[in-house]
Amino acid sequence: MNRFVVANSRDCIGCKACEIACVLAHNQERYPEPGQTLRPRVTVLASPEASTAMMCHQCDNAPCVTSCPTDALSYGNDRINLDQKKCIGCKNCILACPFGVIALNHDESPVVEKCDLCQHRSADTGPACVQVCPTSALSLVTQEQLSQVRRKRQQETLNGKRSLSRSARERLLDGSRRRSDPEKTPAAERRLHFKEIYRSFTPAQACEAGERCLMCAEQANCRWTCPLHNAIPDLIRLAKEEKIMEAVELSHRTSSMPEVCGRVCPQDRLCEGSCTLKSSGGSVTVGCIEKYVTDTALAAGWRPDLSQVQPRPERVAIIGAGPAGLACADVLARSGVKSVVYDRHPEIGGLLTFGIPSFKLDKQVLTLRREIFSQMGIEFVLNCEVGRDISFSQLLREHAAVFIAPGTYKSMTAGLDNENAPGVLEALPYLIANTRNVMQLPEDPDNPFISLADKKVVVLGGGDTAMDCLRTAVRQGATSVTCAYRRDEANMPGSRKEVKNAREEGVEFQFNVQPQRIITNKKGHVTGIEMLRTELGEPDASGRRRPKIIKGSEFVLEADALIVAFGFQAHAMPWLKEGNVECDKWGQIRIGLNPRYPGQTTHPRVFAGGDAVRGADLVVTAMADGRRAAKDIVDLLEHQSTEAMEVAS
Numbered sequence: 001m002n003r004f005v006v007a008n009s010r011d012c013i014g015c016k017a018c019e020i021a022c023v024l025a026h027n028q029e030r031y032p033e034p035g036q037t038l039r040p041r042v043t044v045l046a047s048p049e050a051s052t053a054m055m056c057h058q059c060d061n062a063p064c065v066t067s068c069p070t071d072a073l074s075y076g077n078d079r080i081n082l083d084q085k086k087c088i089g090c091k092n093c094i095l096a097c098p099f100g101v102i103a104l105n106h107d108e109s110p111v112v113e114k115c116d117l118c119q120h121r122s123a124d125t126g127p128a129c130v131q132v133c134p135t136s137a138l139s140l141v142t143q144e145q146l147s148q149v150r151r152k153r154q155q156e157t158l159n160g161k162r163s164l165s166r167s168a169r170e171r172l173l174d175g176s177r178r179r180s181d182p183e184k185t186p187a188a189e190r191r192l193h194f195k196e197i198y199r200s201f202t203p204a205q206a207c208e209a210g211e212r213c214l215m216c217a218e219q220a221n222c223r224w225t226c227p228l229h230n231a232i233p234d235l236i237r238l239a240k241e242e243k244i245m246e247a248v249e250l251s252h253r254t255s256s257m258p259e260v261c262g263r264v265c266p267q268d269r270l271c272e273g274s275c276t277l278k279s280s281g282g283s284v285t286v287g288c289i290e291k292y293v294t295d296t297a298l299a300a301g302w303r304p305d306l307s308q309v310q311p312r313p314e315r316v317a318i319i320g321a322g323p324a325g326l327a328c329a330d331v332l333a334r335s336g337v338k339s340v341v342y343d344r345h346p347e348i349g350g351l352l353t354f355g356i357p358s359f360k361l362d363k364q365v366l367t368l369r370r371e372i373f374s375q376m377g378i379e380f381v382l383n384c385e386v387g388r389d390i391s392f393s394q395l396l397r398e399h400a401a402v403f404i405a406p407g408t409y410k411s412m413t414a415g416l417d418n419e420n421a422p423g424v425l426e427a428l429p430y431l432i433a434n435t436r437n438v439m440q441l442p443e444d445p446d447n448p449f450i451s452l453a454d455k456k457v458v459v460l461g462g463g464d465t466a467m468d469c470l471r472t473a474v475r476q477g478a479t480s481v482t483c484a485y486r487r488d489e490a491n492m493p494g495s496r497k498e499v500k501n502a503r504e505e506g507v508e509f510q511f512n513v514q515p516q517r518i519i520t521n522k523k524g525h526v527t528g529i530e531m532l533r534t535e536l537g538e539p540d541a542s543g544r545r546r547p548k549i550i551k552g553s554e555f556v557l558e559a560d561a562l563i564v565a566f567g568f569q570a571h572a573m574p575w576l577k578e579g580n581v582e583c584d585k586w587g588q589i590r591i592g593l594n595p596r597y598p599g600q601t602t603h604p605r606v607f608a609g610g611d612a613v614r615g616a617d618l619v620v621t622a623m624a625d626g627r628r629a630a631k632d633i634v635d636l637l638e639h640q641s642t643e644a645m646e647v648a649s
Helices: 017-025 063-067 092-096 128-132 143-158 168-174 203-211 221-225 232-240 244-254 258-264 286-299 323-334 363-375 392-398 427-438 464-475 496-504 574-579 619-648
Strands: 003-007 042-046 051-055 073-076 079-082 138-142 315-319 338-342 379-381 401-404 424-426 456-460 480-485 508-511 513-520 526-539 545-549 555-558 561-564 606-608
Touching: 003 051, 017 042, 017 128, 017 221, 063 073, 063 092, 128 138, 138 143, 203 232, 203 286, 221 232, 232 244, 232 286, 244 258, 244 286, 258 286, 258 363, 258 619, 315 323, 315 392, 323 338, 323 363, 323 401, 323 619, 363 379, 392 401, 392 574, 401 619, 424 427, 427 464, 427 561, 456 464, 464 480, 464 496, 464 561, 480 513, 526 561, 606 619
Parallel strands: 315 338, 315 401, 338 379, 401 606, 424 561, 456 480, 456 561, 480 508
Antiparallel strands: 003 138, 042 051, 073 079, 513 526, 526 545, 526 555
């Protein structure tokens, strides 16, 4: 009689620990690499009211078996087995399955995938999904055992003895306290300065926030959706136990700058967005706890201990002191490899320092991190631009490997008439110049400081950069600040928290509007922008609904200054040709041609990551790229050392 996993929907909390355990169990307990698609053989159907897991029922007389033309599916060992060598990818079993739990993979030679009850694991361990379920909502049973349970419940119901005890779902979710966010400076006050607006948690607040965590699983969904795969449940547990030094050590195993991520990561789209408690009182405040732990530990004098690290003879050049470059340097230092980081700016951080305003990320955070990195042996060569102050060829000659992470600095344009008129500004140069002014650094002649005091400001765009421009203009004393975005608020790509903060600070939002032309006066200076109202049509390839223009809906937004914040793309890097490093048609550096070294470019000693590879993206994804590339580089250096020793012997 076949065995199968059964789900008790009364106890399922929708945490998706079973999905994650399934993927890891079939991938040697490793997280998928970027671009690698692994589909779990169990699917959680979750809603605020109820949740359950759908999986293969290992049916007797299963239609998937009878529909297979090649006998790739068969009965045996109390389950339905799949012989992938016989599978021809015909999809008959997918169509026949009444539960919709068989899928086709997307490899070069597609074959179906179905639940195998984790047959590669020991019998004592059992299926991974059953093992990790925090509420024991999943269990491995036979049809006879399930029938016995059914008969018992029927008898209890007939006798009026059916248990009315609360389910695990009710105990965990219904009784959870509501989320408590950190205090922030009142809008009327914070409009007047560029200081960070959020206050740090107190130890009591961090403990209270941590107590809300359900500790769904070691590989919880919050950890799964974090690009760095931070051990979030364990971090929260240590924080609430006030084991700050243990917690900060844990953070640094996967993150190079957790104090930065705690401030600027879009947690509402990543870890907190996948929290099981999201619809039951609000997600656990993961970012605030991460910030509290790191700030507290650094203030108490914690520093990385590299006393046991054995130095290696090689040196690695890193182009770009942004999150990808710094993360790469961090991991290299912990592996004993000396790195030299080159950057065009006078301080480290890249856009962390110059692109993100101080009211989101205090620049002293980066100043302290520079001290820490320098103490770790990382060397910084600043105010140095590759291709101008030093050649790429020289870096290749003087270093064993090179990691390229210069970010993306070329603004995407609106394609409107008069886009080069006085008063039309690009988002990034505007933000960089303002940050240099706040930091009291010398003005960059190519990007002079521009004050928008006493001006009517319109910002085009709906991402985090647009929010940064809006909130910067408010602090500069603009008379009015308006955000114009072509979709509705629900489809804005930026952080919901940043939209809320901007609205509190007096920003007006115009949704479902599309720019048509920039209006100028006789002197050629911008005076406004003509807009058309739109409505959302059918979804595009990414699933977002395309805006459609409403005829006859033209209107004009008055503006003394117009900031274009449509995003960024790769800027020209002609010096790459010196190393035969290839780019794709969008100007992004090509990597991933060598399966052993995913971050390797078309030059065997050159690696790349961050926005220069993937396009404008998140700080945390850039950091993940840098850390991954560093491991590739160390592996390459060790491989070369082994080969050299073999030749010498």
